[in-house]
Amino acid sequence: MKKIIYMLVLVITSCSTLKKESPLSQQEVESKSLKFPKALVSSINNGAVKKVQLIYPFQKIKAKLFCAGHEVALGSPKDGVANVYISSSRHKETGSFWCEYRFTINKIEKKVAVAKFNIIDSNYPLRTLTVAKKYAKLSDQAIERWKKETAHMDLVYAAAITDRALFTKPFVKPLNSKITAVYGSKRVFNDMKHSWHSGVDFRARPGTKIPAANRGRVVLARDHFFTGKTVIIDHGMGIMTMYCHLSEFKVGEGDIVPQRAIIALSGNTGRSSGPHLHWGVRVNDHWINGFSLLSEGI
Numbered sequence: 001m002k003k004i005i006y007m008l009v010l011v012i013t014s015c016s017t018l019k020k021e022s023p024l025s026q027q028e029v030e031s032k033s034l035k036f037p038k039a040l041v042s043s044i045n046n047g048a049v050k051k052v053q054l055i056y057p058f059q060k061i062k063a064k065l066f067c068a069g070h071e072v073a074l075g076s077p078k079d080g081v082a083n084v085y086i087s088s089s090r091h092k093e094t095g096s097f098w099c100e101y102r103f104t105i106n107k108i109e110k111k112v113a114v115a116k117f118n119i120i121d122s123n124y125p126l127r128t129l130t131v132a133k134k135y136a137k138l139s140d141q142a143i144e145r146w147k148k149e150t151a152h153m154d155l156v157y158a159a160a161i162t163d164r165a166l167f168t169k170p171f172v173k174p175l176n177s178k179i180t181a182v183y184g185s186k187r188v189f190n191d192m193k194h195s196w197h198s199g200v201d202f203r204a205r206p207g208t209k210i211p212a213a214n215r216g217r218v219v220l221a222r223d224h225f226f227t228g229k230t231v232i233i234d235h236g237m238g239i240m241t242m243y244c245h246l247s248e249f250k251v252g253e254g255d256i257v258p259q260r261a262i263i264a265l266s267g268n269t270g271r272s273s274g275p276h277l278h279w280g281v282r283v284n285d286h287w288i289n290g291f292s293l294l295s296e297g298i
C-alpha cells in the first residue's frame with residue numbers, strides 16, 4: 001500500500017511538472033537554434049546594384065530582408081543561403097546603410113542586422129537640356145494624364161516578382177550603339193525644371209530592333225506622356241528593365257519573353273530630344289545604372 005501511494009504521488013508530481021511547462025512552439029524552438037553570423041561589411045556605389053550571398057538561418061519562420069528601409073527580394077533561399085541583389089539610391093552619395101532581417105516570433109517583431117554597405121560616391125555629372133515647351137511647362141490635361149500613368153506604374157512596381165528569378169543567364173545591354181546620355185546625371189530642362197537621368201540613352205535610328213535584356217514577363221506595354229511608347233519587363237528577384245520612346249510594340253502585356261527576343265522598334269515618342277532608346281533598370285525600388293547589373297552576373 002505504501003508503495004502504491006508513493007507511485008501515485010510520483011505520477012501526480014510528474015503530471016503537474018509537465019503542465020507547468022507548455023511545449024515550445026515550432027517558432028520558439030527555431031528561434032532558439034537560429035545562428036546569425038557577424039554582419040557582412042561591403043561597399044557599393046550610389047545608383048548601383050551588387051549581388052551578395054547572405055546566410056539565411058530560417059526554416060519555418062518567414063523572414064523578410066530590408067536594406068535602408070526598402071524591402072529586398074529574397075527569392076527562394078536554399079541550404080541556408082540567400083542570393084540577393086542589393087541596390088543603392090542614386091541620391092544618397094555618402095555614408096552607409098544597413099540590411100536587416102525582420103521576422104515575427106509570438107507576435108513580436110524582431111530585427112537582426114546582416115550586412116552593412118559603405119557608399120562610394122559615383123560623382124554623376126550635370127547636364128542642361130532644351131525640350132519642347134509642352135514638356136517644360138505642363139498643361140492641366142497633361143498633368144492629369146501624367147498622374148494617372150504614374151499611379152499605374154506604381155501598381156506595376158508594387159506587383160514585382162520577388163520569390164524567384166525568371167532568368168538563368170546574365171543580363172545583356174539592349175544595344176551596342178553609342179551612349180548619348182549616361183545614367184545618373186542631374187538635369188536642368190530649359191533652365192527651369194530640375195530632374196535626373198534614371199537610365200542610359202543609346203543612339204538608335206527610328207525602327208531599330210530592341211531586344212530584351214533578359215528573360216521575363218512583359219508587365220507594361222503602353223504609350224505614356226513622358227516616356228512615349230514604353231515596355232517594362234519583370235525579370236523576378238525585384239529586377240525590372242524599361243525601354244522608352246519606342247515607335248512600335250512587338251509584345252503585349254502578360255507575354256513571357258526569352259532573352260534577346262525583339263520586344264519593340266525604337267523611336268522618338270514622348271519627351272525626347274531626338275530618336276534614341278532610353279533603357280532603365282529598376283532593382284528593389286531604385287532606378288540604378290544598368291551597367292552595374294551587367295557586371296554582377298547571376
Ligand SMILES: [Zn+2]
Nearest residue numbers: 199200201278
Ligand atoms: Zn533617357
